[in-house]
Every structure is written in C-alpha cells, then in structure tokens.
Amino acid sequence: MPPGSVACWVFLTCVEVLQKYERMSVLYKLETHSHFTANLWAYAQKKLAELGNLCxxxxxxNSPSSDQLNTVVNLLSGMGKSSPATQVENSPNQKLREALSSTAAFNRHYLELSELAMGNYKHIGRLRSVALIGRELAQFYQMKxxxxxxxxxxxxxxxxxxxxGWRTLICDTRQELAESQKELTDLEKYPLKS
Known part of the structure; x- marks a missing residue:
C-alpha cells in the first residue's frame, strides 16, 4: 500500500463511526457518548497529523514539494472518484479531501479535531489526555x-x-515553555515560575 493510505483509511473510518454515533445519540439521547468517542476523535487527529507531515x-x-503533491494526488485517487455520496456536506471523504487540498484547510481541520478530542476528554475527566493533546497543539502553534x-x-x-508529580514531563514541558517564552522575548517570566 502506498504511504499514507492506511492513515487515510483510519481517518475516514473514525469520522464515519463518529458521525453515525452522533446521529444515534440524538435519536436515543445517549448522554455518555464522550466515553466512547473521545479516543476516536484523538485517533483521527493523530492520523490527520500523520498525513499532514507526509503531504x-x-x-x-514550506509549500509541498512535487513528490508530496504527487502523494496527495495518489491518496485522493485511492479514495475513489468523487461521487454524489462523497459530495455530501461534512462527509468523511469530503472532509479529508478538503483537509489535503491546502495548508489553510489542513490547519482548520486539524485544530477542529484537536478541540473535539480535548472537549470529549475534559467531559469524561481524562485530564492527562487533555494535557497530551494540549502539548501536541503547543508544538503545532510553535511551528506556526x-x-x-x-x-x-x-x-x-x-x-x-x-x-x-510527573518529573520527566515537568522538565520536558518547562523546556518547551522556556523556548516559547524565549521566542516571545519574555525572558523574566520563565525563571519566576520555576
């Protein structure tokens, strides 16, 4: 299989399941859906990040190279021709096609998935997962x-x-925080918080 095809398949599957589940939760008034969907949102976000790096x-x-553009074309053609089913607004296929179409669209979809994953994790009290996605978002914003x-x-x-009391994570996060504050030329803020 070509690089990225598995990530596309996983992303499409996660989003399809999430959309079906949301429709069911409206019909059956399922209140605890975050317990079942949080991991799927996070997994879709990770796969989209994988595709973003690849493409x-x-x-x-910088702007995608010709090899990366060929990868996008191959991935989109592997998803099948654009049929009426894929043109439905907010279909998983349409979302992925749009996300791979430009850097701005990719950024928007990546941030949306990250927020949905964090929101679901917060709802069920999984704060460690929220912090993990938050650190991924911090890296994303640092790149921007x-x-x-x-x-x-x-x-x-x-x-x-x-x-x-996670000492290693504290040290790593402080270092990342110091790098951001250095870029902001806020050299006094970091030592005061240590």
Missing part, C-alpha cells in the same frame, strides 16, 4: 510561530504534571 501541510514545512497560544497550552499541561 507537506504542517506549518513548519504563534508562541502565545503555545505558551497557554504548555502552562496548562505543566500545572497538571506538577500536581501529579
């Missing part, structure tokens, strides 16, 4: 050069790690 759509990458937003996510993760 040159992540913020730290938005160190203010990265700092916010890193500070949230750091508070959780300090509360739970």
């Amino acid at each position: 040159g759509l992540m913020p730290n990458q 050069g938005d160190h203010q937003k990265a700092e916010m996510f890193l500070e949230d993760a750091l508070r959780l790690y300090e509360k739970e």
